[in-house]
Amino acid sequence: MKYDQINSKLFIKNRKNFMAQMKPKSVAVFNSNDIYPISADSTMPFQQARDIFYLSGADQEETILVLFPDAPNKEHREMLFVRETNDHIAVWEGEKLTKEKATEVSGIKSIFWLKEFDKIFFEVMTQAERIYFNTNEHYRQSVETETREDRFIKTTKEKFPAHSWERSNPILQRLRSVKDKIEIDLIQTACDITEKGFRRILDFVKPGVWEYEIEAEFMHEFLRNRSRGFAYTPIVGSGNNANVLHYIVNNQQCKKGDLLLLDVGAEYANYSSDMTRTIPVSGKFSKRQREVYNAVKKVKDDATKMLVPGNYWKEYHEEVGNLMTKALLDLKLLDKADVKNQDPNWPAYKKYFMHGTSHHMGLDTHDYGILWEKMTENMVFTVEPGIYIPAEGFGVRLEDDVVIQKKGEPFNLMRNIPIEAEEIEEIMNK
Secondary structure, three states, rough: OOOOOOHHOOOOHHHHHOOOOOOOOOEEEEOOOOOEEEEEEEEOOOOOOOHHHHHHOOOOOOEEEOOOOOOOOOHHHHEEEOOOOHHHHHHHOOOOOOHHHHHHHHOOOEEEEEHHHHHHHHHHHHHHHHEEEEOOOOOOOOOOOHHHHHHHHHHHHHHHOEEEEEOOOOOOOHHHHOOOOHHHHHHHHHHHHHHHHHHHHHHHHHHOHHHHHHHHHHHHHHHOEEEOOOOOOOEEEEEEHHHHOOOOOOOOOOOOOOOOEEEEOOOOOOEOOOEEEEEEEEOOOOHHHHHHHHHHHHHHHHHOOOOOOOOOOOHHHHHHHHHHHHHHHHHHOOOHHHHHHEEEEEEEEHHHHOOOOOOOOOOOOOOOOOOOOOOEEEEOHHHHHOOEEEHHHHHEEEEEEEEEOOOOOOOOOOOOOOHHHHHHHHOOOO
């Protein structure tokens, strides 16, 4: 891995918290992701399944975590199964986890080779009454591929039909939504790398550059700072491309007078950052562009103040809709008749701001979080309002990542990334 090793205290704590919520005489199993094929002998770069990483820190394929807090054999209460390494694998694929290194990374003492799994798992299941399966229940999920976890669930139900089963996801939804200090520091590192990328492109962007060249500048800066790269597919949209919410082709030339919307974020140690900035290609906003820009900035600042313990995600978004409605009235994009006659299920402001304002962030860019429960201290949220005006040929979105505090306004992890229109112009024209 490119990143510095994470303190195993994080994973020890995460497992302790998870096991505290398991029912008696239960076992829980978590699998690594597959390495997915492209064609012939080509594969996609490996990325670890976030839940097993959250609980063990093991960032390697063909790894299985087993938790059985009530196991009669103390060695079976926390077990990590890893692929056996040898000299041949070391030559062709590089360093893999040894048993000693796996313990160092995870804090788990009972490390076994993967070939021992079936035998030990059978013994464990004869002593357990139920098993926790790790299903993907994220509110945005739309996975069609059968995962390694899916295959494990299917075969285990066939082999052990008399056992009852539970879902690990409801426990993980709560645990992962509230971040440990170590996690917040890792997200901060990802945000700091993103800042370096953004400052790099402020010196690079000018009329005539191509969107993909800007993407390359970000990637260069991310990689040289020990990031694997982008936390999600980057959006580099100039002119009217900014009005396509998931514009990812990044293949157009930036023109004089256009605005450039950048929705990019570096990952670090599997943790995400998620930033959006909108800058003038020519280094200076027009009067109208700045008017819209400042309106979005005000909505973002006011929305951020509402991210406090005790608030609810749904009510928060409704209130941000009210802020945006006022902004659009001031910009003369809406009039009072539009608001008076609006459909409550699709308010008038949605014509210019059609997406949500915030989402949980962490190991996943759209991280776990139970949306119908109250916000709490140490949740990490994005704040990303936007105004999109195809008729005028530009769109503006601004986004920061913030940590909810016990009292007062949230802490902005992107506080050092330029966002004021004047500062952006000054840097671009220095």
